[in-house]
Amino acid sequence: xxxxxxxxxxxxxxxxxxxxxxxxxxxxxxxxxxxxxxxxxxxxxxxxxxxxxxxxxxxxxxxxxxxxxxxxxxxxxxxxxxxxxxxxxxxxxxxxxxxxxxxxxxxxxxxxxxxxxxxxxxxxxxxxxxxxxxxxxxxxxxxxxxxxxxxxxxxxxxxxxxxxxxxxxxxxxxxxxxxxxxxxxxxxxxxxxxxxxxxxxxxxxxxxxxxxxxxxx
Numbered sequence: 001x002x003x004x005x006x007x008x009x010x011x012x013x014x015x016x017x018x019x020x021x022x023x024x025x026x027x028x029x030x031x032x033x034x035x036x037x038x039x040x041x042x043x044x045x046x047x048x049x050x051x052x053x054x055x056x057x058x059x060x061x062x063x064x065x066x067x068x069x070x071x072x073x074x075x076x077x078x079x080x081x082x083x084x085x086x087x088x089x090x091x092x093x094x095x096x097x098x099x100x101x102x103x104x105x106x107x108x109x110x111x112x113x114x115x116x117x118x119x120x121x122x123x124x125x126x127x128x129x130x131x132x133x134x135x136x137x138x139x140x141x142x143x144x145x146x147x148x149x150x151x152x153x154x155x156x157x158x159x160x161x162x163x164x165x166x167x168x169x170x171x172x173x174x175x176x177x178x179x180x181x182x183x184x185x186x187x188x189x190x191x192x193x194x195x196x197x198x199x200x201x202x203x204x205x206x207x208x209x210x211x212x213x214x215x216x217x
Contacts (some may be wrong), residue, residue: 008195009045015199016042022210030079037072063111077130080152084137124163131160151209158201165194
């Protein structure tokens with residue numbers, strides 16, 4: 001029987017449970033889309049693992065998912081940054097540029113055999129910049145915000161750790177794939193840790209969102 005679950009997929013599944021518990025009744029478009037996105041993440045991870053076991057390559061699954069990830073994360077930063085400035089003038093052109101990179105790469109390369117690392121790398125840098133921009137604007141804001149229970153703060157925090165760490169890992173990719181630690185290569189350990197931070201922070205942001213929703217009733 002195929003093992004369809006890895007440590008990463010279990011982390012993502014745990015995040016989905018938190019999303020179902022704390023976001024299922026949320027009427028906000030963003031948080032509803034977030035719930036759908038986490039479901040897609042879990043499905044993609046499980047399906048990619050199955051495809052990889054059966055056909056020995058699951059790159060096409062992750063390449064298709066990259067478009068979903070690009071669109072969702074961009075939309076999320078739009079939702080968070082629009083409270084501070086007219087971010088639409090920046091975020092839409094940047095999204096179209098990233099989408100163009102994705103499309104051009106997909107057309108010029110075999111999506112079954114070649115991983116779209118270029119789009120992943122560029123969009124990761126962009127997302128880190130968005131995240132730092134959000135924190136800067138949040139610190140400048142004169143309104144009092146209890147960061148311990150602010151959902152956007154924890155969502156963005158998880159995203160920054162994940163994409164900044166992923167950018168560094170991609171930069172040193174040759175090194176972290178050559179040195180082995182037991183049966184796991186450093187790359188696997190690094191990305192599992194980054195996933196734990198991302199979905200751990202996001203899960204807590206769902207709790208904060210439920211608390212925020214309850215207070216605002």
